[in-house]
Amino acid sequence: MLQAFAALLVEHGERAATLDAVADRAGVSKGGLLYHFGSKDALVDGLAEHLRALTAADVDAMRAAPAGPVDYLIRTSTQVDTEFELVYLAVSRLAQGAYPHARAALDGAHDAWTATVLEVVADPVLARAIVLMSDGLYAHAALSGERPGDDLTSRRMGVDDLLALIDEMIALRAPRATEG
Amino acid sequence: MLQAFAALLVEHGERAATLDAVADRAGVSKGGLLYHFGSKDALVDGLAEHLRALTAADVDAMRAAPAGPVDYLIRTSTQVDTEFELVYLAVSRLAQGAYPHARAALDGAHDAWTATVLEVVADPVLARAIVLMSDGLYAHAALSGERPGDDLTSRRMGVDDLLALIDEMIALRAPRATEG
DNA sequence: AACTTCCTACCGTCCAGACGGTATAGTAAC
DNA sequence: GTTACTATACCGTCTGGACGGTAGGAAGTT
Numbered sequence: 001m002l003q004a005f006a007a008l009l010v011e012h013g014e015r016a017a018t019l020d021a022v023a024d025r026a027g028v029s030k031g032g033l034l035y036h037f038g039s040k041d042a043l044v045d046g047l048a049e050h051l052r053a054l055t056a057a058d059v060d061a062m063r064a065a066p067a068g069p070v071d072y073l074i075r076t077s078t079q080v081d082t083e084f085e086l087v088y089l090a091v092s093r094l095a096q097g098a099y100p101h102a103r104a105a106l107d108g109a110h111d112a113w114t115a116t117v118l119e120v121v122a123d124p125v126l127a128r129a130i131v132l133m134s135d136g137l138y139a140h141a142a143l144s145g146e147r148p149g150d151d152l153t154s155r156r157m158g159v160d161d162l163l164a165l166i167d168e169m170i171a172l173r174a175p176r177a178t179e180g
Numbered sequence: 181m182l183q184a185f186a187a188l189l190v191e192h193g194e195r196a197a198t199l200d201a202v203a204d205r206a207g208v209s210k211g212g213l214l215y216h217f218g219s220k221d222a223l224v225d226g227l228a229e230h231l232r233a234l235t236a237a238d239v240d241a242m243r244a245a246p247a248g249p250v251d252y253l254i255r256t257s258t259q260v261d262t263e264f265e266l267v268y269l270a271v272s273r274l275a276q277g278a279y280p281h282a283r284a285a286l287d288g289a290h291d292a293w294t295a296t297v298l299e300v301v302a303d304p305v306l307a308r309a310i311v312l313m314s315d316g317l318y319a320h321a322a323l324s325g326e327r328p329g330d331d332l333t334s335r336r337m338g339v340d341d342l343l344a345l346i347d348e349m350i351a352l353r354a355p356r357a358t359e360g
Numbered sequence: 361a362a363c364t365t366c367c368t369a370c371c372g373t374c375c376a377g378a379c380g381g382t383a384t385a386g387t388a389a390c
Numbered sequence: 391g392t393t394a395c396t397a398t399a400c401c402g403t404c405t406g407g408a409c410g411g412t413a414g415g416a417a418g419t420t
Contacts, residue, residue, distance in 0.1 A: 012278070013194065013276055013277035013278055014193065014194060014195060014277060015194060015195055015277055015278050016278065018404080018405065018406080019405080019406060019407080020404085020405080020406095028369095028370075028371090029370070029371050029372070030371090030372090030406090030407090031370065031371050031372070031373090031409090032369070032370045032371065033370095034406090034407070034408090035368090035369065035370060035371095036369085036370095038407095039406080039407075040405095040406065040407085092319075092323070093276065095323055096193055096273065096276075096322055096323060097193035097194065097195055098192070098193055098195055098196065103323055106323065125338075125341040125342060125344075125345050126345060128342065129313060129342060129345055129346075131316070132312070132313040132316030132317060132342075133309060133312040133313055133316060134316070135315070135316030135319045135320070136311070136312030136313060136314070136315030136316040136319070137312060138319065139272075139315045139316070139318065139319045140315070142276060143272070143275055143276060143283055143286065158305075161305040162305060162308065162309060162312075164305075165305050165306060165309055165349075165353075166309075168349075168352060168353075169345075169348075169349060169352075172348060172349075172352060173345075173348075198378080198379065198380080199379080199380065199381085200378090200379085200380095208395075208396085209395075209396050209397065209398095210380095210381095210396095210397095211383095211395075211396065211397075211398090212394075212395050212396065214380095214381075214382090215393095215394070215395065216394090216395095218381095219380080219381075220380065220381090
């Protein structure tokens with residue numbers, strides 16, 4: 001049900017993510033949906049809580065990534081097809097809409113990323129710059145909406161180039177911390 | 181009226197930006213609003229058109245900025261109090277919601293920024309990185325919502341530091357193109 | 361083994377209010 | 391007489407939510 005809620009939010013926006021629509025997509029009736037989540041607010045809280053759990057897992061994956069946390073962060077920022085990215089974008093829709101308190105879960109993810117990048121990069125300004133680029137990529141992914149990989153592939157001009165640039169910056173600012 | 185529409189979109193999300201609410205905020209009646217914009221779609225189109233006009237002016241200001249286009253772009257990305265930023269964020273709300281075609285106006289602004297930065301930076305990857313950081317800052321501004329400067333001032337840790345880092349990158353990648 | 365009772369996980373219906381939009385009568389300025 | 395509204399009333403549709411019902415299994419009693 002949370003999956004259906006998140007998918008509708010990302011694909012068609014907050015307005016389309018009504019109880020009826022979520023219930024339909026999840027394959028239950030509206031009554032059934034409201035049985036599990038007593039209200040729409042509870043649904044929102046449930047998704048925010050789910051994001052918190054996924055964030056913990058994502059940070060672990062980031063630390064364990066063979067190419068290092070920065071590579072992992074930037075590469076996953078262009079995807080919309082994994083559960084974490086879907087839920088992250090969904091919650092950011094909610095935070096921009098009628099549920100500003102959902103922002104806390106978003107900030108949690110953000111702080112965790114920054115802290116993890118900082119472990120490897122040492123320089124706080126550079127860490128912030130990297131996370132900002134990740135945010136920028138997320139913002140684009142958020143606008144892509146339903147289109148599968150249409151302009152993600154055509155106008156992205158290479159995440160690899162971007163990562164190469166970031167490596168140069170790391171080498172410049174913190175020569176001793178590269179390679180995870 | 182477009183101003184009121186944009187303000188409601190940014191402060192309270194797409195759902196709150198109803199015809200009634202826009203009319204109230206603009207100090208007119210609903211009939212009066214619908215006299216000028218025959219439908220809500222027309223209102224949306226009007227705002228997108230307005231963004232296109234503001235984009236042209238913004239790019240001019242960017243080129244004429246004493247500290248250079250990059251400095252201008254990054255600094256204005258943290259603001260929500262100017263008309264351009266307000267309308268840009270408002271249209272991005274619409275594009276993420278029920279009006280995906282509003283994305284065209286957003287892409288227009290984005291392309292114009294990238295082109296202008298490219299004029300000064302020469303390296304396309306670096307230009308993209310800079311615009312991505314700008315996008316990231318916009319994404320944060322979009323989440324700040326109504327709060328005046330609350331955490332913009334507390335957790336921003338200096339746009340100046342970020343700009344210094346960008347200058348280093350420019351010096352590294354295109355040594356001959358700094359200072360506007 | 362048969363029965364009643366209770367709980368869980370739903371379904372389907374209904375409701376008050378809000379939504380976008382239309383219509384109409386009136387008004388004040390130019 | 392046209393323009394630029396205001397104010398009010400209304401329509402059909404959609405919204406979140408409340409409500410009563412029910413299929414099916416587990417638990418207890420006899």
